[in-house]
Amino acid sequence: MVGLGLAAIGPGVGIGLIFAALVNGIARQPEAEGRLRTTAILGFVLCEQLFVIGVALAFVLQP
Template sequence: MEGSLNMIGLGLAAIGPGVGIGLIFAAYIAGVARQPEAQSRLQTIAILGFVLAEALFIISVALAFVLPI
């Protein structure tokens, strides 16, 4: 029972970064569509946002397996 609660929490923790990554790249695509000359600058910012959002999920994966409930 303990492991299943951790995995339910892990599934719920995956929702936040998933939505965040979707919003980041939606804004990137909209920005490039409006100003194609700013693509390289916007791409750098989008990748940085992706890395930060994904880092939160990786930390939650580690905590799901390490912390007992």
């Protein structure tokens, strides 16, 4: 379970970087907000999916 806690750091940092880039992109080009938001949400889902798979594996592979 300690490994799972450490593995949560990666998606957390990734999600933070995704939304930081989204805010920066919207600030630079407000007219592209729709396209940027769609891409950011797709990136968020893919990042979060890695953590969900890790949680599932942690429960399945318990000693």
